[in-house]
Amino acid sequence: MDIISHGLWGGIALGRSSRKSFWAAFLFGVAPDLFSFGVVFVGGLLAHGFEFFRGMGHRPDVSQIPAYVYHLYNLTHSLVVFCLVFGVVWLLRGKPLLELGAWGLHLVMDIFTHSSAFFPTPFLWPLSNARFNGLPWVDPLIFVPNVLLLALLYAGFFWKRRRRATPGSSA
Ligand SMILES: [Zn+2]
Numbered sequence: 001m002d003i004i005s006h007g008l009w010g011g012i013a014l015g016r017s018s019r020k021s022f023w024a025a026f027l028f029g030v031a032p033d034l035f036s037f038g039v040v041f042v043g044g045l046l047a048h049g050f051e052f053f054r055g056m057g058h059r060p061d062v063s064q065i066p067a068y069v070y071h072l073y074n075l076t077h078s079l080v081v082f083c084l085v086f087g088v089v090w091l092l093r094g095k096p097l098l099e100l101g102a103w104g105l106h107l108v109m110d111i112f113t114h115s116s117a118f119f120p121t122p123f124l125w126p127l128s129n130a131r132f133n134g135l136p137w138v139d140p141l142i143f144v145p146n147v148l149l150l151a152l153l154y155a156g157f158f159w160k161r162r163r164r165a166t167p168g169s170s171a
Helices: 003-014 019-034 037-055 067-076 079-093 098-113 140-165
Strands: none
Touching: 003 019, 003 098, 003 140, 019 037, 019 067, 019 098, 037 067, 079 098
């Protein structure tokens, strides 16, 4: 899935209780891509300046992607690593950090929306190299329902919040 959708899904699924909770869930939702592809983006920008933007808009050549990005991708896109971190944070706090679940949600969505051709999700790394050959998120079959569903959920969320904020509107 694209990075913005990941943030929006995280926010609406696990950050509805307050503004702070929303942004925390949003950030945990975008973090796996931010700390893998985001590094390529910043690196490319630093190395090539604004020329870098010329190459954007089409899928990058996978052979041109530096090896460290694959390592970062394994680390940030593993359900094993996520469960470990979620568990440790739970132990340290004495209660689960729900917003952190947006990271797990990101992974579950990526498993089914990346094909073997482009960064299939290494969800069992480092225990297994198993990857699922999903339907890429750029496919209209995924992309269009995704945008529609997000728009619907957010419209419902803001409508409900407005109704609660306006006294007497529930009558
Ligand atoms: Zn991802």
